[in-house]
Amino acid sequence: MEANEGRSLSSRWGRPELVAFADRLVTAVRPYASPGHSMIVLPGPEGGYGRRVDGLEGFARTFLLAGFRLAGERGADPDGLADWYAQGLATGTDPSSPERWLRMDEHPQAKVEAASIALVLDLTRPWIWDRLDPVVQERVVAYLSHVVGDDTYPRINWVWFRLVVQTFLRSVGGPFSLGEMAEDLATHDGFARAGGWMADGRERSYDHYVGWALHVYPTLWGRMAGAEEFAAPRREHDTAMLDRYLTDAIHLVGGDGSPLIEGRSLAYRFAAAAPFWTGVIAGVPSVPAGQLRRAATRIVQHFAARGVPDDAGLLSTGWFRRWQGLAQAYSGPGSPYWASKGLLGIALPADHPVWEAPEIPLPVERADTLRVVEAPAWIVSGTREDGLVRVINHGTDHAEPGAMCGDSPLYARLGYSTATFPLLDVASWVSPVDQSVTLLDADGIATHRAGMEVLDLGIADAPVPIAWAASRSSAHWLDPDPVQQNHGYGYTGEAHPAGVLTVVSLVRDRWEVRLVRIDSLAGDAATTLRIGGWPVSGDESRIAGTTGSVRTGRTASVSDGWLVSRITGVLGDTRPGIDSRTGASPLGEFSCTPWTALDPVPGVWMGVLIEFFASTNAGDEGTCTVEELTEAGASLAIRIQWPDGVTTDTRARIGRSSEQPTAGGR
Structure with a gap:
C-alpha cells in the first residue's frame, strides 16, 4: 500500500455500512466454531493461555458483536444469531461437555470473558436469556457464580468484570454480594484523575483502556437491570467524567481516522471508537453527537480502507495486517475481537437521533x-x-x-x-x-x-x-x-x-x-x-x-x-x-x-x-x-x-x- 493511500475517506459511513461491516465479521467466524458453538478457535498461533482460552475468547468477544446487532434491530434476527449463540451458551456451561468453558476458578482469563457474556445476556434479555431452557439458565448462573467471593481480581479495569457479572446475577436471582459491588465501584472511583481521565490502576497507565473500558463500562453497566440503585446516584458524575474525557479524546483522532498509536492491546484496533459511541448513549453535552459519530465511524473506516478484516473476513493479531509482534502474553487469535466494542453504535436502532445528527468534522479536520x-x-x-x-x-x-x-x-x-x-x-x-x-x-x-x-x-x-x-x-x-x-x-x-x-x-x-x-x-x-x-x-x-x-x-x-x-x-x-x-x-x-x-x-x-x-x-523554511x-x-x-x-x-x-x-x- 502506498504511504498515503486511503488518507482521505471521502465517503460517510452511516448505520447501514457499519451493520454490513459487523455482519461480515460475525459470520466469518462460524466455520471455526466447535460443533456445539461454544468454542471459536480462529486461525493463528496458539495464545499464551492455551487453546481452551482461545476458544472461549472467540465465543465471548464475537458474542458482544452479535449482541449489539440484536439490540439495534430490537430482536429482528434474519441470520439466526440468537439461536446460534444460545446453543454455544448451553454447550459451554454444560460440565459434561467436551466443549465446556474453563471456569473462572480454573483460569483468570475466564473472568474477562464472563463479563462480555453477562453484558450481552442483559442487553438481549428478551431474545436470548428469556428463551433459554430453564436448565440452561441454571447452568449459566452456576458458571457465572464463581465470581462471588473471588478477591483475586486485579485492581485495574478488571474490577468491572466482577461488577458486571454480579449485576447480571442479581437481576436473574443468582448469588451476588452488595459489599463486593460497592467495593468495585469504590476501586474504580480511585482511578479518577484530572480532567475526566482515569489511570488503569495505581501506575501512570494512560492508554485506550481509559476509553474502551473505564469510561465504557459505567454507562453500559448503569443500564443493566440489576444496577439501578447503585447507578442512579452516580450517573450524573459518571457522565460528567466521560464528557470531560471526550473533550480531550476527540482531539486524539487523526484526520484519516487513525486513533493514537500508544499503549497495550493495540490489536483491538477500532475498539478505540467505543468511548465515542458511549458518549452518544450517555448524552454527553460538550461534544456533539454528530462529531462523536464521525470520530467513531472514521476510526472503523480507517482500518476498513486498509484491508481490515482480511480476505477471509477475520481479524488477525496485528494492525492493518497480521503482525504477531503486536501480541502480548495474554493475546490469542480470538483476542482481537474486543474490537467489537468499536461497533457499539450498531446497538442504537435506525431511528436513534444520532444517525440523523449533522455531521461535524473532527477538530484536526477543522x-x-x-x-x-x-x-x-x-x-x-x-x-x-x-x-x-x-x-x-x-x-x-x-x-x-x-x-x-x-x-x-x-x-x-x-x-x-x-x-x-x-x-x-x-x-x-x-x-x-x-x-x-x-x-x-x-x-x-x-x-x-x-x-x-x-x-x-x-x-x-x-x-x-x-x-x-x-x-x-x-x-x-x-x-x-x-x-x-x-x-x-x-x-x-x-x-x-x-x-x-x-x-x-x-x-x-x-x-x-x-x-x-x-x-x-x-x-x-x-x-x-x-x-x-x-x-x-x-x-x-x-x-x-x-x-x-x-x-x-x-x-x-x-x-x-x-x-x-x-x-x-x-x-x-x-x-x-x-x-x-x-x-x-x-x-x-x-x-x-x-x-x-x-x-x-x-x-x-x-x-x-x-x-x-x-x-x-515540506518547503524551504527558515531556521x-x-x-x-x-x-x-x-x-x-x-x-x-x-x-x-x-x-x-x-x-x-x-x-x-x-x-x-x-x-x-x-
Whole structure:
C-alpha cells in the first residue's frame, strides 16, 4: 500500500455500512466454531493461555458483536444469531461437555470473558436469556457464580468484570454480594484523575483502556437491570467524567481516522471508537453527537480502507495486517475481537437521533489544534493540512514515580502519533532510540526514563499558541531479567544509575524544540547523549534518509515519500545519524529513526528541533534558533525564533514540583 493511500475517506459511513461491516465479521467466524458453538478457535498461533482460552475468547468477544446487532434491530434476527449463540451458551456451561468453558476458578482469563457474556445476556434479555431452557439458565448462573467471593481480581479495569457479572446475577436471582459491588465501584472511583481521565490502576497507565473500558463500562453497566440503585446516584458524575474525557479524546483522532498509536492491546484496533459511541448513549453535552459519530465511524473506516478484516473476513493479531509482534502474553487469535466494542453504535436502532445528527468534522479536520492534557502530562498537536496528531509525553510510563524499570515502547516514549508506531523489536525494549533522550555507554546501550517526575505543563496563546512540558528522570541502564512477562509494560531487571536528565519540550504545530540538560552523571560510564526523533516505517524501497549540514544546524531526516521525520541541532555540537532496522513495526518491514548525538556535559543546556509532517508541508523554511535561555531559580525562560519567523517567550518550571501539575486544556 502506498504511504498515503486511503488518507482521505471521502465517503460517510452511516448505520447501514457499519451493520454490513459487523455482519461480515460475525459470520466469518462460524466455520471455526466447535460443533456445539461454544468454542471459536480462529486461525493463528496458539495464545499464551492455551487453546481452551482461545476458544472461549472467540465465543465471548464475537458474542458482544452479535449482541449489539440484536439490540439495534430490537430482536429482528434474519441470520439466526440468537439461536446460534444460545446453543454455544448451553454447550459451554454444560460440565459434561467436551466443549465446556474453563471456569473462572480454573483460569483468570475466564473472568474477562464472563463479563462480555453477562453484558450481552442483559442487553438481549428478551431474545436470548428469556428463551433459554430453564436448565440452561441454571447452568449459566452456576458458571457465572464463581465470581462471588473471588478477591483475586486485579485492581485495574478488571474490577468491572466482577461488577458486571454480579449485576447480571442479581437481576436473574443468582448469588451476588452488595459489599463486593460497592467495593468495585469504590476501586474504580480511585482511578479518577484530572480532567475526566482515569489511570488503569495505581501506575501512570494512560492508554485506550481509559476509553474502551473505564469510561465504557459505567454507562453500559448503569443500564443493566440489576444496577439501578447503585447507578442512579452516580450517573450524573459518571457522565460528567466521560464528557470531560471526550473533550480531550476527540482531539486524539487523526484526520484519516487513525486513533493514537500508544499503549497495550493495540490489536483491538477500532475498539478505540467505543468511548465515542458511549458518549452518544450517555448524552454527553460538550461534544456533539454528530462529531462523536464521525470520530467513531472514521476510526472503523480507517482500518476498513486498509484491508481490515482480511480476505477471509477475520481479524488477525496485528494492525492493518497480521503482525504477531503486536501480541502480548495474554493475546490469542480470538483476542482481537474486543474490537467489537468499536461497533457499539450498531446497538442504537435506525431511528436513534444520532444517525440523523449533522455531521461535524473532527477538530484536526477543522483547524490546527494545540492543547495540554493534565493527567498523562501530554501536549497534543494536530495539523489540519496533513491530518496528523502528535502527542508529546512527559508523564506516562505505566510505572509509578521513582520506579527504576525498563521503558515500555508503548508507554514511555517522548512522542506518539496517529501515523507512527513505536519500535517494538527486542532491541527497542532493551535500548530505546525512537522518541527518547538517553545516555549511551561504551557499547552503545541506552538508558531508560521510567519513573520520571513531571515538572511543568502549560499553554499560552500570545503571540501564537505554544505549549510546553518538562520532566526529570533518573536515567538508568537495565540488565533485563532472563524471563519477561509481556503484558506491554517495561522490562524488569537490575537497574544501574547513569545520571539525572531534565527535558523541556516546547511545541508549535509540527515542531518541537526539545531542550535537554544533564543535571548529574553517575560515574564516567556515559559516553554520549542521544536524542531520537520520530520513527518512519514502510517498505525499504520507499524509505530514504539523509544526514549532514542543513542551514544552521546538523540534520538527520527520513522519509517514506509521504511522511517526513527530521531532527536538527539548535544548541550544542550535534552529530546527526539514522537508526535503521527491520521487523520492528507493523507499519512496514523497514524502519528508520533520525537522531542526534552530543557529548555528555553536565549543567549545559543542549537542544534540537524535531519535526514530523506530511510531505505536502515540506518547503524551504527558515531556521529555528533558541535566542535566549535564562535560568532563574526553579524556572527557565526560553525565547525561540521558529522556522516561520515567529518569536515566542516561554517560562517553564524546572524545579521540584508535585507529581500532577496544574494546567488548563484548550
